[in-house]
Amino acid sequence: MRVGERLHIKICSTGERLWGELVGFKQGEFLLVWLHNLITKHKIVTENNTVTVRGMNVDYQLCGFKTTVSKIIIKPYPLVFLKFPSFFEKLHLRRHDRMDCFLPAQMLLDGNEYKTMIVNLSQGGARIVLDLNNSDISPDQCEGREVYLVFKTANNDKEVYAKSFVRSANNEARMALGLEFIELIGESHAIIDEYVSSIKEYSTFK
Structure with a gap:
């Protein structure tokens, strides 16, 4: 620790x-x-x-x-x-391949919308970094809470809706949250799977 x-x-x-x-x-x-x-x-x-x-x-x-x-x-x-x-x-705890990425997203909590960046993603969860302008929110307000994460991937115009549980929260240079996906709504699971698979394929050429 x-x-x-x-x-x-x-x-x-x-x-x-x-x-x-x-x-x-x-x-x-x-x-x-x-x-x-x-x-x-x-x-x-x-x-x-x-x-x-x-x-x-x-x-x-x-x-x-x-x-x-x-x-x-x-x-x-x-x-x-x-x-x-x-x-x-x-x-x-990680059961899915998680790939580094940079995807703009919105986090919904208590009726408020917060701009975030997804920095890694899998079918099971994500790590997000909140925008610097979100100064009115603290780790205590997030950890152990349910939130919604909404975003689009680079290869699909449809939005992903992920009901999520905040597993971890820290506030060092910026506030970062570790999310576990509870429910992927509609085609969200297939969209994430396609995106993560494409990143994994191209990462072999590093």
Whole structure:
């Protein structure tokens, strides 16, 4: 796992689930996690709690481990120290060939439309980068939500409509989202398949 990665934390004793962000670590000693809602959840998250932690990186590898809470800090910043795990489990989730591309698209969320660029695509999902003008939206608003992605490929004039689940969100130079397609509407599946296959064919000539 890398600094800046979003983490899903489940408290084993209660089943309570929280979202956090890895902000630091000392190899073999501890992980430092920022929990933005720790102030309201401090009675639920306590020292010596056993927790299950999961996070997904931009390569769609799900990492998971079980550990304990060693220290909690409420002020000036809501931080949790976790004991460094003895091992990480990794599960590669990608089931489809994913090809790099640059396709303009629109993302629909809560009745709003956001301009994006698809930077890689498969039948199972996509990675998109939001336009710089979308300053009114944050990773917290997107992760774990359902969105619609609308776009056209270079070799087909018909629009693709993809109902999607936001698996990951990060905001470094620009905000990027990892999407899993839940439903491809109409001819969308065939259009994506044709486009990805054509990119794959030409990529052999690199």
